[in-house]
Amino acid sequence: MMAGPSATTFHSLRDERFRRLFDDFQSTAYRLETRQSYDVSYEQEEFERFRAGRARGQFPGIASWADRVRAGRRLGKSFTRVHVMEEPLTDYLRFEAAWCYRDTVAAGEDVRVIPIQPGQWPDGIPRLDYWLFDSHRLLLMNYSRHGTFLSAELVNDPERVSDAVRWQQRAWALSVPFNEYAAGFDEFMRRR
Template sequence: MGTVFTSLSDPDFQRLFDDFHYTAYRLEALQVYGVPYEMAEFARFQAGEARGEFPGIARWADRVARGVRAGKRFHRVHVVTEPLSDYVRFECAWAYRHTVPAGEDVRIAAVPEGRWPAGLPRFDYWLFDSSVLVRMDYADDGTFVSAELVDDPEQVVQANVWRDQAVHLSVPFAEYAAGFDDLMRPARADS
């Protein structure tokens, strides 16, 4: 067992996002995340309010932009089930639409509810420079539990295989979002 982080704010966990040299990759498998810094914004989204200040995403977009300027790559694949959960609609409309312009390569692997892409795990992880693996653990309601730095070489290699498979099965966020309105509801065909 490697180092375990019980807070997303842990300085050692945060340092992973500054200290990598080339790539930071994330596989997202959940349809809802109970992240404290998003709660107020998610409630506003659900109430139909306009997007306002979003400090958590603004900080992430700034981090991505700084990294991209330094020659680093931030990319992720989110496996989403359709129809989209309210949280995924929120994440797409209020987060990805702002992190992609900052330089994050966000991709979507969409599957019908009840299905899952072949060969992909049903848990989240970060993979830094294809060699540092952090497995993310969440409760059933999407609340963060912990993150574990995995030091088993076989698991690191497997995470690289999963990354490549997820990228292969996904499309760029802009391409996926083109089929939806601004709130990530399916766009209606003109009659």
């Protein structure tokens, strides 16, 4: 789902204009995640530690996100996220849940999960990652088939934004709170 000519495109997660979107929104930042694996460079060292069963080390990427969530919450802003997760969970999803979501939920992010079985997909939910700010600014997140970030596109088309709001409502209705979901797993997100 590529954006049209009216879109602003970001090719780096470190782009200051991209980062500013997470400070400049007024009240809500919502994320839909649909991939079962992401290839994120700042997570590689911790991901390898997790896969090797070693103790968690410093995790600056998640620490800075948790700080951002806490700061936003103090200003009355809400951060919400729904992740469609296929079971059994991939190593990456186990890592993300155990070493990322637990921290961001503790910081005040409302993370939810739609668990699915292989070959299934929830009705009314696209296979598309995006951020939706204040229910009117849509940021499409584009990844390679291996989960590497390619670009993010800020879309201004009201019809596409309306679609994203509808998908958000549908995903929220189908999801369960992360802590409720995680209660069925051990500390490494393996089913009990």
